[in-house]
Amino acid sequence: MWFMDKIVLNKEGQFKIQQMAFMMIFVFIFFALVGLFFFQISMGNLRSSAQELHIKQTISILHSVTELPELSCSDSSSGCVDEDKLYLLSSEDYNRLYDSFWPIAYIRAYKVDSDFLTLGEIRCPALNCNYYDVYSSNQQAVQTFATYVSICKKTRKEGYVFNECEIGKLEVGTVVLDFK
Amino acid sequence: MRKITKRGDFNFVWMFAIIAGTAILLLAIYGVVKFGTTTSKVQSTELARLVTIVTDPMQAGFAAVRKSTIKLPKETVFEVDCVQDSYFGYNTLSALIRERPNRDFEVSGIPIRTNNKYLFVSDKPGKEFYVFSMPISFAFRIADVVIMDSQEYCFIGLEDSDVEGIKNGLRTLGDKALFGGMNCTDDSVRVCFGVGGNCDISVKPGCTDPFFCENEFEVGVVEKGGDSLEYAGNLLYPAIFSEKESYSCNVKRLLYRQSVLASIYMDKSSYMSSRDCDSGLMNELRVLGDESFRMSSNLLPRDLHEIYFNAKSIKDREERAQCGLWTR
Numbered sequence: 112m113w114f115m116d117k118i119v120l121n122k123e124g125q126f127k128i129q130q131m132a133f134m135m136i137f138v139f140i141f142f143a144l145v146g147l148f149f150f151q152i153s154m155g156n157l158r159s160s161a162q163e164l165h166i167k168q169t170i171s172i173l174h175s176v177t178e179l180p181e182l183s184c185s186d187s188s189s190g191c192v193d194e195d196k197l198y199l200l201s202s203e204d205y206n207r208l209y210d211s212f213w214p215i216a217y218i219r220a221y222k223v224d225s226d227f228l229t230l231g232e233i234r235c236p237a238l239n240c241n242y243y244d245v246y247s248s249n250q251q252a253v254q255t256f257a258t259y260v261s262i263c264k265k266t267r268k269e270g271y272v273f274n275e276c277e278i279g280k281l282e283v284g285t286v287v288l289d290f291k
Numbered sequence: 292m293r294k295i296t297k298r299g300d301f302n303f304v305w306m307f308a309i310i311a312g313t314a315i316l317l318l319a320i321y322g323v324v325k326f327g328t329t330t331s332k333v334q335s336t337e338l339a340r341l342v343t344i345v346t347d348p349m350q351a352g353f354a355a356v357r358k359s360t361i362k363l364p365k366e367t368v369f370e371v372d373c374v375q376d377s378y379f380g381y382n383t384l385s386a387l388i389r390e391r392p393n394r395d396f397e398v399s400g401i402p403i404r405t406n407n408k409y410l411f412v413s414d415k416p417g418k419e420f421y422v423f424s425m426p427i428s429f430a431f432r433i434a435d436v437v438i439m440d441s442q443e444y445c446f447i448g449l450e451d452s453d454v455e456g457i458k459n460g461l462r463t464l465g466d467k468a469l470f471g472g473m474n475c476t477d478d479s480v481r482v483c484f485g486v487g488g489n490c491d492i493s494v495k496p497g498c499t500d501p502f503f504c505e506n507e508f509e510v511g512v513v514e515k516g517g518d519s520l521e522y523a524g525n526l527l528y529p530a531i532f533s534e535k536e537s538y539s540c541n542v543k544r545l546l547y548r549q550s551v552l553a554s555i556y557m558d559k560s561s562y563m564s565s566r567d568c569d570s571g572l573m574n575e576l577r578v579l580g581d582e583s584f585r586m587s588s589n590l591l592p593r594d595l596h597e598i599y600f601n602a603k604s605i606k607d608r609e610e611r612a613q614c615g616l617w618t619r
Contacts (some may be wrong), residue, residue, distance in 0.1 A: 124303075131304055135311040142315070146322055157333060164340050171347035179407075180432045180552055185617055195559040208551065212379050212406050265614060267568040272613050 162287070166254065169215055169285035173256050176218065176283065181209070182245070184263050184274065192220060192279060194264040197243040198236060209246060216253045216284040218245040222262060223278040253284035331390060335400025338367065338386040342422075343405050346437045349424035358423035358463045361439075365389055368396050369420075369439065371412040373540035375587075379551075380544040381406045389416065409436040409541045411533035417441025423463040425525045430579060430602035430609070431556065431617040433549045436525075436541070438532045443467045445475035448484035453506040457484075460528060482531060484508060491515065492531060497596060503603075510596045521592060523599035539590065546598075547587035553580030556616045568614035575605045 177183060177190055181200060184191035197220050199205055225241030233240045262279035265272065342361065349357045366389040373382050383402035389395070396416070409427075424435040449458050449470060461468050472488075475481055483490035485507070497511035498504035513520040513530040520538050522530040529538055553576045560570045579602060586594050609615050 127304055128307065131307060132311075135308070135315070139315050139318075142319060146326075150326075153330070160337060164337070164344060168344045168347060171344055175348050180434070180617075181555065185615075193559070195562045196555060198562070199555055199558050205555075208378065211381075214406065264566075265563055265568055266566040267614065272568060 165285050166256075169254075169256055169283055172213075172215055173258055173281070173283045177258075177260055177281065184261075191261045191263055191276075192281065194262050197245060197262065200245045201235060201243045206246065213246050215246075215248075216250040216286045217247040217282075219243065219247075219282045219284075220245060220260070220262060221280040221282065223259070223280050248286075250284070250286050252287040254287055255282055255284045257282040331388065332400055335386045335388050336403070337400070338363070338388070339369070339384045339400050339403040342369070342386070342439075343384055343403050343408070346408060346410070346422060346424070346439075349422070349435060349437050356423055356425060356460065356463050357435075358421065358465075360465075361420040361422060363418050363420070366392075366416050366418055368414060368416045369412045370399070370402075370414065371410045371537055372402065373410075373537050373544070375540050375543050375547075379406055379548060380540070382408055382410045382541070384410060384412070407434075409434055409529075409545060411436060411438045411529040411537060411541065413440040413442060413532060414534070415440070415442050421464055421467055425460065425528050427525050427545055428602075428606075429524070429549055429583070429599060430605040431552060433545050433552060436529050436545075438528055440464075440467075440532050443469065443476065443479040444482055444531075445469040445472075445479040446482050446484065447472045447475070447488070447490070448486040451506075454484070454508060456505065457508060457527065460525070494527070494531070497521075503600060510599055521595050523595045526595070542595070543587045543590055546583040546590070550580045550584035550587060553577075553583065560616055563614055563616075570609065570612050570614050570616050572605065572609060572612065572616060575608065579605060 177192055182192050182196050183189075184193045200209065220243045222241045225239070227241065230239055230241065232242055235241075235243045257280050260279050260281045261276045263274040263276040266275050267273075345359065345361065349359070368387045368389075370385045370387065371382055372385075374380055381404050383404050385399050385402040387396035387399045418441070420439050420441045422437060422439045424437050426435050427433050444461075444464060444467060446458075446461055446468065449461075458470065461470075469475060469479055472481075480491045481489065482492040482494065484494045485496050487493075492513060492515040494508060495512045495514060496507035498507050498509045504510070508527065510523045511521075511527070513522055513527070515531075518535040520530040520535055526542065529541065533541075557573055557576045557580065560573055560576070563570060579598070582598055582601065586598060610618055
């Protein structure tokens with residue numbers, strides 16, 4: 112019966128090899144899962160810090176945008192937006208030109224005094240318009256930040272040159288980063 | 292028979308374990324190294340992004356100069372690339388962090404693109420960087436350039452009272468700015484204004500007529516490392532603190548923006564005319580816009596000086612006009 116012994120022993124060897132192979136695979140899968148777990152945590156932190164930086168940038172742009180020569184009332188003013196410049200930058204030509212210039216999703220300036228309840232939102236230039244679309248990237252998911260500014264235009268009436276101003280709200284939007 | 296078979300099994304099992312174990316170990320080491328590299332890359336990218344955000348409020352506006360200091364835990368080098376495309380062009384900023392002393396700056400982060408900034412950054416490593424912005428105006432304000440450096444500078448030849456404005460601008464560097472040859476240290480970069488001697492950077496005056504200029508250095512040439520960088524007005528500062536390639540690319544970007552702003556002011560002027568408030572600057576602005584647009588693609592020697600004086604005369608006229616376009 113010596114050959115029976117050999118068959119049994121061979122089977123036992125094969126079983127040991129299988130056992131070892133499975134063990135190796137399980138160990139590998141275990142470490143891979145642990146690695147994936149840590150990777151997921153670090154990616155989560157990275158996502159939140161990317162979104163946080165994005166928001167920080169938008170807020171800092173909101174503070175500095177009224178001082179840009181493209182929008183400011185004059186070279187020495189702060190918190191004042193020139194209505195003529197708003198009108199110009201809302202036009203299609205300048206919109207196209209400045210398309211890649213702004214690192215945000217949109218810039219919009221509202222005339223606060225307007226009767227939004229009765230009139231609704233009317234885009235300038237139009238009769239009784241109440242907002243200017245300075246820039247829009249047509250993004251859907253955006254987070255909005257706003258500040259109050261004066262919207263002024265230089266004019267001459269009865270021989271006097273002066274700035275005609277009204278209260279405005281400057282709104283900028285940042286893209287909500289989608290990591291899916 | 293039994294013994295022989297067992298030894299054969301044992302050998303195979305060990306061989307299999309060694310091969311598979313080595314493969315797993317190698318894979319794990321590769322993963323750890325890759326993870327470490329990715330982490331460094333993330334850190335560098337985050338740092339570059341933070342710097343671009345920190346410099347956002349430096350669009351000085353009504354304030355003349357804004358300054359700040361960036362202190363970093365590890366030695367870092369910032370690299371700026373300038374691209375001038377058909378529109379406003381852009382800068383990219385990337386950071387390289389030295390993870391351990393005496394090791395190279397290995398991992399660079401992803402370059403952060405910024406379209407509305409003009410960055411002039413020194414390529415020297417450091418832990419403490421001073422950052423300041425300077426308004427650039429050719430008739431009207433075009434933008435605020437951002438200058439970033441970690442080196443100590445020593446300025447020689449700024450003793451006269453008529454260059455006090457330049458001296459004040461350079462004082463923005465704080466304790467990294469030394470004045471007078473006697474105060475220079477071995478590590479400081481020696482910048483000489485109009486005087487010869489042992490200088491790393493020489494500023495040659497270009498204005499001889501006191502009728503046109505506030506001081507002889509209002510326009511001129513900055514010579515460094517065999518390169519000549521022509522400057523006018525506040526462009527003196529970026530010319531001192533940046534390399535030629537980056538300087539001329541950013542100057543062309545500024546000139547392009549000036550041409551667009553000239554066109555905005557022309558349109559604004561026509562709107563104001565309809566409100567009985569004519570600035571009378573249409574023709575001058577058209578010439579300024581055309582000139583700066585031409586120079587933004589092909590900047591010739593003396594071009595900057597010419598456009599600067601042209602812009603200066605337009606500024607004088609605008610300030611006298613009742614219906615000014617960019618002054619209150």
